[in-house]
Amino acid sequence: MHSPQPRVTAGSAVDLKSRNDSAIAVLAIAGIATHLFLRFVFKVPALAQFIPLYISLILGGVPLVFRLIRKILLREFGSDLLAGLSIVVAVLMGQYLVGTIVVLMLSGGTALENFAARRASSVLEALASRMPQTAHRKTVSGITDIEVAEIAVGDALVVFPHEICPVDGMVLEGQGRMNEAYLTGEPFEMSKTPGSEVLSGAVNGETALTIRAGKLATDSRYAKIMQVMQVTQQRRPRLRRLGDMLGAWYTPLAITLALVAWIVSGESHRFLAVLVIATPCPLLLAIPVAVIGAISLSARHSIIIKNPAVLEQIGQCATLIFDKTGTLTYGRPAVTEILCASGRSEQDILRITASLERYSKHPLASAILEAASRANITLDAVTEVSEKQGEGLRGTVGGRKVWITGRGKVANREIALPIIAAGLECLVFVDGEYAATLRFHDIPRIEGRSFMDHLRPRHHVNRVLLVSGDRDSEVRYLADLVGIKEIHASQSPEEKVSIVQRETRSAKTLFVGDGINDAPAMQAATVGVAFGVSSDITAEAADAVILEASLGKVDELMHIGQRMRAIALLSAVGGMALSVIGMIAAAFGLLLPIEGAIAQEVIDLAAVLNALRVAFPFDHMTDF
Numbered sequence: 001m002h003s004p005q006p007r008v009t010a011g012s013a014v015d016l017k018s019r020n021d022s023a024i025a026v027l028a029i030a031g032i033a034t035h036l037f038l039r040f041v042f043k044v045p046a047l048a049q050f051i052p053l054y055i056s057l058i059l060g061g062v063p064l065v066f067r068l069i070r071k072i073l074l075r076e077f078g079s080d081l082l083a084g085l086s087i088v089v090a091v092l093m094g095q096y097l098v099g100t101i102v103v104l105m106l107s108g109g110t111a112l113e114n115f116a117a118r119r120a121s122s123v124l125e126a127l128a129s130r131m132p133q134t135a136h137r138k139t140v141s142g143i144t145d146i147e148v149a150e151i152a153v154g155d156a157l158v159v160f161p162h163e164i165c166p167v168d169g170m171v172l173e174g175q176g177r178m179n180e181a182y183l184t185g186e187p188f189e190m191s192k193t194p195g196s197e198v199l200s201g202a203v204n205g206e207t208a209l210t211i212r213a214g215k216l217a218t219d220s221r222y223a224k225i226m227q228v229m230q231v232t233q234q235r236r237p238r239l240r241r242l243g244d245m246l247g248a249w250y251t252p253l254a255i256t257l258a259l260v261a262w263i264v265s266g267e268s269h270r271f272l273a274v275l276v277i278a279t280p281c282p283l284l285l286a287i288p289v290a291v292i293g294a295i296s297l298s299a300r301h302s303i304i305i306k307n308p309a310v311l312e313q314i315g316q317c318a319t320l321i322f323d324k325t326g327t328l329t330y331g332r333p334a335v336t337e338i339l340c341a342s343g344r345s346e347q348d349i350l351r352i353t354a355s356l357e358r359y360s361k362h363p364l365a366s367a368i369l370e371a372a373s374r375a376n377i378t379l380d381a382v383t384e385v386s387e388k389q390g391e392g393l394r395g396t397v398g399g400r401k402v403w404i405t406g407r408g409k410v411a412n413r414e415i416a417l418p419i420i421a422a423g424l425e426c427l428v429f430v431d432g433e434y435a436a437t438l439r440f441h442d443i444p445r446i447e448g449r450s451f452m453d454h455l456r457p458r459h460h461v462n463r464v465l466l467v468s469g470d471r472d473s474e475v476r477y478l479a480d481l482v483g484i485k486e487i488h489a490s491q492s493p494e495e496k497v498s499i500v501q502r503e504t505r506s507a508k509t510l511f512v513g514d515g516i517n518d519a520p521a522m523q524a525a526t527v528g529v530a531f532g533v534s535s536d537i538t539a540e541a542a543d544a545v546i547l548e549a550s551l552g553k554v555d556e557l558m559h560i561g562q563r564m565r566a567i568a569l570l571s572a573v574g575g576m577a578l579s580v581i582g583m584i585a586a587a588f589g590l591l592l593p594i595e596g597a598i599a600q601e602v603i604d605l606a607a608v609l610n611a612l613r614v615a616f617p618f619d620h621m622t623d624f
Contacts (some may be wrong), residue, residue: 031056282575
């Protein structure tokens with residue numbers, strides 16, 4: 001399929017930077033360890049014991065410093081800039097071990113987070129790998145395998161059982177079912193008969209279908225989703241990290257104070273002393289330690305963090321956007337209403353319907369049988385069962401002829417049917433007369449209402465939206481049950497992206513979904529959460545993946561993120577506040593550079609110990 005290919009340049013650059021940071025971190029660790037062994041174990045001469053540190057500073061520190069110089073030219077002043085200055089200052093002071101440690105902190109924190117973060121191109125690669133590379137063209141001489149890119153509009157194609165449909169088209173021959181949940185959000189397989197439309201990317205059922213290609217592969221629905229995903233990735237705003245925001249004011253403050261101390265006193269060592277104690281280790285160490293602790297705690301609670309930045313952002317999301325099927329529902333139908341004709345009882349209708357549905361493979365059969373089981377109904381014996389494709393289910397139950405079918409199968413007959421809102425249903429006829437309509441809805445999650453009710457008071461959420469590819473009646477039914485007032489039904493992946501982008505321009509957004517059709521919207525949101533593991537592609541697109549499908553886990557993730565941010569801020573701001581006090585002391589000549597370095601180590605230890613609290617469980621991880 002000539003689907004749009006993901007840009008590899010940006011992803012390759014990210015991978016290269018990640019590998020470089022990892023290599024520098026490994027080099028720094030090796031240099032520090034070798035130096036300590038040479039110094040304290042083998043007790044070699046001073047010049048020889050510092051050679052590993054020289055190598056680490058030249059091969060690791062110099063590239064980092066040049067990278068920071070480029071940031072200065074771009075007027076980007078983050079916490080890493082001060083770390084770069086600290087490396088230079090440490091070398092000038094002859095503090096090679098301190099300089100190498102700063103190199104390790106600077107490269108190691110980035111390497112750890114890059115290891116945990118996803119690559120931008122992985123979602124597109126997963127989408128592309130899901131599609132078939134060949135199709136089965138049907139001609140008068142037989143069936144021939146061709147490349148998907150060779151499909152022409154009007155070609156007759158055979159889609160074998162359990163294969164993925166390669167292009168959009170229409171069924172010519174055969175009757176069966178296809179799973180289109182990745183696009184429409186419908187949790188059920190859709191029946192296909194001659195004349196039915198089919199969508200690229202849909203998974204065929206148990207019978208082969210012959211279709212006529214209505215579009216080229218590049219113009220089909222699945223390719224369009226890939227295009228939306230690619231555009232969304234390119235336009236996704238870069239989240240401003242907590243360390244960068246704090247470093248934006250801390251770095252200029254430290255440099256200014258150091259320069260003033262030097263100029264006023266005329267003593268260069270005061271400049272060096274101020275910078276040494278100003279080294280932003282609380283930013284370079286405490287925040288990554290807090291983030292890694294939150295990642296560990298999340299993993300122990302069946303939540304996989306793929307993009308560590310979301311832990312800093314999720315507590316500030318004021319708008320929550322939910323998909324419907326599989327997220328706020330269990331993704332399976334249930335009988336919610338039985339509309340009986342005059343003289344019929346619900347119990348009798350459920351008995352004869354469930355008795356016959358025992359012999360059906362239709363997706364709604366299990367819902368009817370479950371309803372009968374809950375009602376403790378004893379099923380009757382059935383004979384003469386017949387279920388021809390396109391005709392519905394027939395059989396004799398207790399001597400009565402029963403026919404279960406859809407509204408479309410009796411549209412041309414003169415039968416008085418109840419006028420009800422569109423939705424999932426089946427009609428029951430007994431001895432040729434209309435007897436009842438059974439209506440179905442996707443089962444909402446038990447905790448849905450209480451979860452929604454607690455979002456505003458507990459998490460300061462201002463708006464909650466339900467955005468679904470499902471029909472309006474189904475979406476509105478669920479919204480009323482769980483208490484969501486703003487809904488958007490029958491939304492395509494492109495329309496979902498537009499809604500999320502619009503909301504994200506007004507406030508930080510959290511999008512929760514579970515299907516392939518949700519992946520582009522996840523990319524467009526401030527934070528994207530994949531609910532369950534129904535799709536590898538969705539998991540790749542998400543910033544966090546909840547393995548245990550429960551809204552309680554979403555609440556846990558929000559609390560973990562809020563607590564992590566609070567502790568990280570306390571560690572970083574508290575550590576910097578103590579550093580500022582030390583900087584002032586150094587500026588007045590009360591601390592020598594070596595004393596400043598010792599004071600900074602004590603401050604770092606306190607900040608890191610406080611940050612380690614994030615990794616431990618806490619009370620009230622859920623509060624609804």
